[in-house]
Amino acid sequence: MPLELYLDLHSQPCRSVFIFAKKTNIPFDFKFVDLATGQQYGEDFGKISVVRKVPVMRDGDFILTESVAILKYLAEKFGTSDSDHWYPADLQKRARVNEYLSWQHAAMRAHGSKVFWFRAIVPIITGSDVPKEKMDSAMEDLTLSLKVFEEKFLDDRPFIIGEKISLADLVAIVEIMQPVGTGLDLFENRPILGAWRDRVKMELGEALFDEAHKTIMDVASLPQTFENNGMLEFLKPKIQKMFN
Amino acid sequence: MALEIYLDLFSQPCRSVYIFAKKNNISFDFMKVSLLEGEQYGEEFGKINMIRKAPAIRDGDFCLAESIAIMKYLAEKYQTSDHWYPADLQKRARVNEYLSWQHMGIRMHGSKMFWLRLLIPKIMGVEVPKDKMDGALEDLEGSLKLIEEKFIGDKPFIAGDQISLADLVAIVEIMQPVGSGLDVFEGRPKLSAWRDRVQAEIGKELFDEAHRGILASQEMVKNMDSSKMQVFKPKILRFFL
Numbered sequence: 001m002p003l004e005l006y007l008d009l010h011s012q013p014c015r016s017v018f019i020f021a022k023k024t025n026i027p028f029d030f031k032f033v034d035l036a037t038g039q040q041y042g043e044d045f046g047k048i049s050v051v052r053k054v055p056v057m058r059d060g061d062f063i064l065t066e067s068v069a070i071l072k073y074l075a076e077k078f079g080t081s082d083s084d085h086w087y088p089a090d091l092q093k094r095a096r097v098n099e100y101l102s103w104q105h106a107a108m109r110a111h112g113s114k115v116f117w118f119r120a121i122v123p124i125i126t127g128s129d130v131p132k133e134k135m136d137s138a139m140e141d142l143t144l145s146l147k148v149f150e151e152k153f154l155d156d157r158p159f160i161i162g163e164k165i166s167l168a169d170l171v172a173i174v175e176i177m178q179p180v181g182t183g184l185d186l187f188e189n190r191p192i193l194g195a196w197r198d199r200v201k202m203e204l205g206e207a208l209f210d211e212a213h214k215t216i217m218d219v220a221s222l223p224q225t226f227e228n229n230g231m232l233e234f235l236k237p238k239i240q241k242m243f244n
Numbered sequence: 245m246a247l248e249i250y251l252d253l254f255s256q257p258c259r260s261v262y263i264f265a266k267k268n269n270i271s272f273d274f275m276k277v278s279l280l281e282g283e284q285y286g287e288e289f290g291k292i293n294m295i296r297k298a299p300a301i302r303d304g305d306f307c308l309a310e311s312i313a314i315m316k317y318l319a320e321k322y323q324t325s326d327h328w329y330p331a332d333l334q335k336r337a338r339v340n341e342y343l344s345w346q347h348m349g350i351r352m353h354g355s356k357m358f359w360l361r362l363l364i365p366k367i368m369g370v371e372v373p374k375d376k377m378d379g380a381l382e383d384l385e386g387s388l389k390l391i392e393e394k395f396i397g398d399k400p401f402i403a404g405d406q407i408s409l410a411d412l413v414a415i416v417e418i419m420q421p422v423g424s425g426l427d428v429f430e431g432r433p434k435l436s437a438w439r440d441r442v443q444a445e446i447g448k449e450l451f452d453e454a455h456r457g458i459l460a461s462q463e464m465v466k467n468m469d470s471s472k473m474q475v476f477k478p479k480i481l482r483f484f485l
Binding site for chain 2: 050051062064065066067068069070072073076077091092094095096098099101102103105106110137148151152241
C-alpha cells in the first residue's frame with residue numbers, strides 16, 4: 001500500500017509536506033481533506049486523527065500527525081546521501097534546522113496565520129473588517145517575525161543553514177506565503193527576503209512551487225464555499241476566541 | 245570552556261533543559277537569567293540569543309536557542325540513552341509529533357494560565373475578566389484531554405514503554421499552571437499516574453529541585469515589586485487583554 005498523505009493545500013503545513021514528497025520523488029496517494037467544508041470534523045477523518053487537523057500521513061498502519069514530524073520521518077526513511085541537506089547529519093547544522101522548526105510555531109506560523117485569518121476569513125464570517133487596532137497589532141507581530149527571520153535565521157546566508165536549502169527554508173516559505181495569498185506583498189521593500197524567496201523557488205522548481213501555492217493564491221473564492229457548506233455559523237465561536 | 249546554559253527555572257523550557265542535562269550528568273555552567281527582572285533584554289544576553297529568550301546555550305563559539313533544539317543537540321553530542329530520543333523511526337516520530345504539537349497545543353495554554361492568574365493581576369493591579377479566564381481554562385482542559393487520550397493513551401509514556409523528551413517537555417509545561425495554584429491533576433487519574441511515573445524516572449529530588457521556584461510562585465509574586473515589572477505592561481495588553 002503506498003504512502004497516504006491527507007492534505008488541503010490551503011494549509012501551510014500541508015504545502016510543505018506536499019512539496020517535500022514531490023521534490024524528493026516519494027510516491028504517495030493524495031487524500032484530499034476539504035477544510036473549507038469542515039471535512040476534518042467528519043466521522044471518517046476522525047478515524048484517521050482525533051486531533052482533526054491536517055496534514056496526516058499514513059504509512060501502512062502507522063499514522064502520524066504534525067508536519068514537522070512527518071517531514072523528518074520522510075527525510076529519514078527515504079533520504080539518500082545526496083539529500084542530506086534537507087535534514088543534515090552534521091550536529092550543528094541539524095541544530096540550526098531544529099532551532100528554526102521549533103521557533104516558528106509560535107512566531108512566523110502563528111503571526112502569518114493570524115494575518116491570513118484577519119484579512120481573508122474573519123470579514124466573511126463576521127460581515128465586517130477586523131478592528132483597526134487588532135489588525136495593526138497582528139501586522140506588527142508579523143513584521144517583527146519577518147525581521148527576526150531576516151536578521152537571525154538568514155543573517156547574510158543564502159539559506160538558513162548556509163549554502164543549501166533544508167526543511168527549515170521549506171517550512172518558512174509556506175508560512176510566509178499564507179498572508180501573501182490575501183494580496184499582502186511581504187516581499188516588497190524586503191530585498192533580503194525577496195532574494196531568499198527566489199533562491200528557494202529555484203531550488204524547489206517554479207512549477208512545483210506554483211502548483212502547491214495555486215490554492216492559497218485564490219482565496220477570494222472562499223466566501224462562497226463557506227456559505228454553501230454552513231461553515232459561517234460553525235466558525236463564529238472560533239473567531240470569537242481569536243479575539244479573546 | 246565549559247558548556248554554558250542560560251536559564252531561569254520559572255520558564256518551562258528552561259526546566260526541561262536543566263532536568264535533561266542534570267539527569268544525564270552533562271556538566272555545565274548554570275548562567276542565571278532573571279526573566280521577571282528583564283535580564284533577557286540586556287546587552288550581554290543579546291549576544292547569546294538575539295531573540296532574547298531562555299533557554300539558550302553557548303558551547304564554545306556555538307550558540308543555540310530553543311529548548312527542543314538544545315536537548316536534541318545535547319542528546320546527540322553526549323550520546324545519552326536511546327530512550328530519550330529513540331533511533332527507531334516510528335518511536336522517534338511519536339516523540340517529534342508531541343514536541344511539534346505541544347508549542348501551540350499545551351505550552352501556549354499553560355503559560356497563559358500562569359500569566360492570567362498570577363502575573364497580570366500583580367502587574368496591572370486588576371483581576372482578569374471572567375470570560376477571558378473561562379476561555380483560557382477551556383483551552384487548557386481541551387489540551388489536557390488530548391494529552392491523556394491521544395498522546396499517552398494506554399501507554400506508560402508518550403513514546404511507549406520508556407520516558408523520552410516528549411514526557412519531559414510535557415511535564416514541565418503542565419506544572420506551570422500548577423504553580424499558579426491550579427491543580428490540573430485533580431480529577432485526572434490517568435494524568436496523575438503518568439506524572440508519578442515521569443517523576444520516578446527523573447528522580448523526585450531532581451524534579452522537586454527544578455520545580456521549587458515555580459511552586460513557590462504565588463508567594464513570590466505577592467512579594468514582588470510590581471514597579472520593576474512595568475516593562476511587561478505592553479506585552480500584557482497586546483497578548484492577553
